[in-house]
Amino acid sequence: MMTSKKSRRFKPKKLQPKGITLVEVLVTVTIVSFMILAMLSLYVAGQRYFLNGSARSDVLRDNRHVLNYVSRDVKDAIQVMPSWDVYTTSTDCLILQVSSIDSNGLIIDIDSQFDYIVYRLNSEYPNRLERIIDANDGVSNRADSSRTIATRVGSFQLSSGGVDLSAVSSFDQVSSVDITLVTTQSQVGRTFQETLKTGVKLRNKSD
Amino acid sequence: MNLSSSFQQRRKENFLSPGTKNERQIKIKKVSKMDKTGNNDAKRKSVINRNLKSRIDKSKNEEKGFVLIVGLIVMTVLLLLAVPFLYQLSFENKLTTKSYKSSAAMSLAEAGVDRAIWELNYGNISSWTGDDTLRTMGISSFQAAGGNVIGDVGIRVVDPTADHPIVESRGTVSYVGSLEVIRTVRSELGGFPPFKFAAFAEDGIMIDQDVMIDSYDSRDGDYDNPGNVGSDGDIGTNSGDFSAIYMDNSADLAGDAVSGYESDPESVIITDPGANIDGEKRALDRIIELPPITPPTLPWRGDYSMSGTDSIFLSGEYSSFEMENNSVVTIEDDVILNITGDFYMDQNSRLDIAVGASLQIIMGSGSFEMDQSSAINNLSQDPTKFVLFGTPSFTGDIYIDQSSEFYGAIYAPNAFVELDQGNGFYGAIIAKDILFDQDTVLHYDKALEALEILPSMGSLYLVKSWQVKISN
Numbered sequence: 001m002m003t004s005k006k007s008r009r010f011k012p013k014k015l016q017p018k019g020i021t022l023v024e025v026l027v028t029v030t031i032v033s034f035m036i037l038a039m040l041s042l043y044v045a046g047q048r049y050f051l052n053g054s055a056r057s058d059v060l061r062d063n064r065h066v067l068n069y070v071s072r073d074v075k076d077a078i079q080v081m082p083s084w085d086v087y088t089t090s091t092d093c094l095i096l097q098v099s100s101i102d103s104n105g106l107i108i109d110i111d112s113q114f115d116y117i118v119y120r121l122n123s124e125y126p127n128r129l130e131r132i133i134d135a136n137d138g139v140s141n142r143a144d145s146s147r148t149i150a151t152r153v154g155s156f157q158l159s160s161g162g163v164d165l166s167a168v169s170s171f172d173q174v175s176s177v178d179i180t181l182v183t184t185q186s187q188v189g190r191t192f193q194e195t196l197k198t199g200v201k202l203r204n205k206s207d
Numbered sequence: 208m209n210l211s212s213s214f215q216q217r218r219k220e221n222f223l224s225p226g227t228k229n230e231r232q233i234k235i236k237k238v239s240k241m242d243k244t245g246n247n248d249a250k251r252k253s254v255i256n257r258n259l260k261s262r263i264d265k266s267k268n269e270e271k272g273f274v275l276i277v278g279l280i281v282m283t284v285l286l287l288l289a290v291p292f293l294y295q296l297s298f299e300n301k302l303t304t305k306s307y308k309s310s311a312a313m314s315l316a317e318a319g320v321d322r323a324i325w326e327l328n329y330g331n332i333s334s335w336t337g338d339d340t341l342r343t344m345g346i347s348s349f350q351a352a353g354g355n356v357i358g359d360v361g362i363r364v365v366d367p368t369a370d371h372p373i374v375e376s377r378g379t380v381s382y383v384g385s386l387e388v389i390r391t392v393r394s395e396l397g398g399f400p401p402f403k404f405a406a407f408a409e410d411g412i413m414i415d416q417d418v419m420i421d422s423y424d425s426r427d428g429d430y431d432n433p434g435n436v437g438s439d440g441d442i443g444t445n446s447g448d449f450s451a452i453y454m455d456n457s458a459d460l461a462g463d464a465v466s467g468y469e470s471d472p473e474s475v476i477i478t479d480p481g482a483n484i485d486g487e488k489r490a491l492d493r494i495i496e497l498p499p500i501t502p503p504t505l506p507w508r509g510d511y512s513m514s515g516t517d518s519i520f521l522s523g524e525y526s527s528f529e530m531e532n533n534s535v536v537t538i539e540d541d542v543i544l545n546i547t548g549d550f551y552m553d554q555n556s557r558l559d560i561a562v563g564a565s566l567q568i569i570m571g572s573g574s575f576e577m578d579q580s581s582a583i584n585n586l587s588q589d590p591t592k593f594v595l596f597g598t599p600s601f602t603g604d605i606y607i608d609q610s611s612e613f614y615g616a617i618y619a620p621n622a623f624v625e626l627d628q629g630n631g632f633y634g635a636i637i638a639k640d641i642l643f644d645q646d647t648v649l650h651y652d653k654a655l656e657a658l659e660i661l662p663s664m665g666s667l668y669l670v671k672s673w674q675v676k677i678s679n
Contacts, residue, residue: 039281039285043288050292050295054295054299057299061302061306064306072675075673075675076673076674076675078672099672099674101674105674105676106393106674107395107672107674110395110671110672111657112426161492169463169486169487169489170439170441170463170486172403172439172656173403173492175492175493203394203670203673204669204670204671204672204673
C-alpha cells in the first residue's frame with residue numbers, strides 16, 4: 001500500500017518537469033541577442049543622427065552669434081578705420097571706430113572721443129575670431145579687452161559694395177560692410193560647414 | 208488490472224488519445240460518470256481524476272509574467288539613454304527661442320527709430336503724445352504681415368524740434384511666462400554733413416595748370432604742423448558727363464577724383480598727361496543729394512552800408528550788405544547774416560572774423576562780389592568758423608581772389624565758384640561748377656567733415672549716432 005502511495009505522489013511531479021532545456025536556452029539567448037542588437041543599432045544610429053544634428057546646429061549658432069556681434073558694432077560705428085595701433089583693416093580684419101561711452105552707456109562726445117573695436121582672425125590659431133577693444137583709457141567706460149568669440153571659423157571675409165576691404169582707398173566713405181563667415185566642425189568623421197553672409201550699414205552713414 | 212494500473216492506462220489514453228483538449232476533457236468526464244456508478248475503486252479513480260483535472264487547470268492559470276518585467280526593464284534603459292538627449296534638446300530649444308525673440312526685439316527697436324525719423328522728416332511728430340521737450344508713441348502687440356503678434360514698441364523723442372533730437376526706441380518681446388526680451392536703440396539725429404570732399408560740384412570741376420589740392424586737419428593744428436598734411440583732398444561730381452572733371456598740365460591732386468554714380472570714371476575724369484592724381488579715379492557709390500538751404504528767421508535789419516569801421520555782434524536779415532573802400536567790419540560773436548539781396552565788398556575793404564567768433568553768410572537771390580584787394584580774414588584760421596551758404600535761388604558767381612589766406616567753406620549748390628587763390632584756400636567748396644585758376648592752392652580741412660547743414664537750415668534729420676543697448 002505504501003509503495004502505491006509513494007508512486008502516486010511522485011508520478012505527477014514527473015509529469016511536469018521543471019527547468020529549461022539547452023535548446024530552449026540557446027533559442028532564448030539567440031532571440032534576445034537579436035533584439036539587443038537591433039536595439040543597439042537603433043540607438044547608435046539615433047546617437048549619430050543626434051550628434052550630427054547638434055554639430056550642425058552648433059556651427060550655425062556659432063556663425064549667427066558672431067554675425068550678430070559684428071553687425072551690432074558695425075551699426076554703432078562712426079567709421080571703418082584703415083588701421084589702428086598694430087592692426088590694419090583687410091579682407092579678414094575689421095577696425096571700427098566707435099564713440100566712447102560714459103558709465104550710463106551714453107556717448108560722451110561723438111566728434112572727439114573714440115574707442116576702437118577690432119575683429120580679426122588670431123594669427124596663431126586662424127580658426128579663432130577675436131574681438132579686441134582698445135578703449136579711450138580714463139575717458140570711456142569700455143575696458144580694454146581681447147576675447148575669442150568663435151573657435152570654429154573656416155574663413156572671415158570682409159568687403160564693401162563689392163570691393164574687398166583691403167582694396168578700399170577712402171575708408172571714411174565706407175557706408176556698409178559685407179561679412180561672409182564660414183564656420184566648420186568635425187563630428188563622427190564628418191565635417192559640417194555653414195556659410196552665412198550679411199550686409200550691414202553704418203547707421204550714421206546711411207543717408 | 209489493479210487500481211493503479213487501470214488509472215495509468217486511462218491517463219495514458221487521455222493523454223495519448225488524439226483529439227482536442229475539449230475532447231480529452233469530455234473523456235475524463237465520461238470516466239468520472241462511470242465511476243459514480245461503481246464501487247470504492249471507482250470513487251478513488253474519481254478523486255484521482257479530479258486531482259488531475261485540477262492540476263491541468265492549475266498549470267493553465269500559472270503562466271509567469273516575464274514579458275512585462277523585461278518590457279519594463281527595456282523601457283527604463285531606453286528612458287535613461289534618452290534623458291541626456293531630451294535635456295540637450297530642451298537646452299537647444301531654449302537657446303533658439305531666445306535668439307529668435309532677441310532678433311525680433313532688436314528689429315522692433317530699430318523700426319521704432321526709423322519710424323520716428325520718418326515722422327520728423329515727412330510726418331507730424333506733434334501728433335504724438337507730449338510737448339516740444341518730449342514726444343512719445345507706443346505700439347502694443349505689433350503684428351507681422353501674417354497677423355502674428357511680435358511684441359511691443361515704445362518710442363521717445365527728446366527735443367523733437369531741436370537740431371539734434373534724441374530718439375530712444377525699445378522693442379519688447381515676451382519670452383517665457385512673464386520674462387521679456389528687451390532691446391533698446393538710442394540714436395542722436397542731426398543734419399547733413401556736406402563737406403566730405405575738398406571740392407564737390409553738381410556739374411563739373413575745371414582745374415587749371417599748377418593747381419595743388421591736398422588735405423590737413425585744423426583740429427591737429429596748423430597746416431604747417433609736421434605730419435598734418437594728408438592726401439584726403441578728394442574732388443568729386445554727381446555728373447557722369449564726359450570730361451566733367453578736367454585737370455590741366457602740372458595740376459596735382461593729393462586725393463581721389465570721383466565721378467557720378469554708376470558712371471565711368473575714365474570718361475568723366477580727364478587728366479592732362481602732366482597732371483597727377485595721388486589717389487584713384489572712382490565712381491560714387493550713390494548720388495549725393497545736396498539739401499537746399501532754407502534760411503532761419505532772423506531780425507530784419509534792412510540795408511547795410513559801411514564806409515568806416517564797425518563791429519557786428521548780432522545775427523540779422525539784410526536786404527543788401529555793402530562795404531565801401533577801406534572799410535573794416537569785424538564779426539565779434541557767432542553771427543548769421545541772411546542777405547536776400549547783393550553782397551559787395553569794395554576795394555581794400557576787410558571783413559574780419561575775430562578769434563572766438565564765427566560767421567555764416569546766407570546768400571538769397573542777389574550777387575556776391577569781392578572787389579580787388581578786399582578780403583575776408585578769418586582770424587582764428589579755423590575754416591569751420593566761416594561758411595558761405597547759397598540758397599537754391601542763389602545762382603550767381605562767387606569769385607575769391609584775395610591777397611591773404613582764405614579760411615572758410617562754401618556751400619552753394621546752384622552757384623559757380625572761381626578760385627584764384629595762390630595764397631591758399633583753407634577749407635572746402637560745394638557748388639554747381641567750380642573753376643580753379645592757375646596756381647590756386649586748396650588745402651581741404653578734414654575738420655569740416657563734422658560741420659552739418661542743420662535740420663533748421665533745410666536738411667532732413669539723419670542718424671548721427673546709433674547705439675544698441677541690451678537688457679535681458
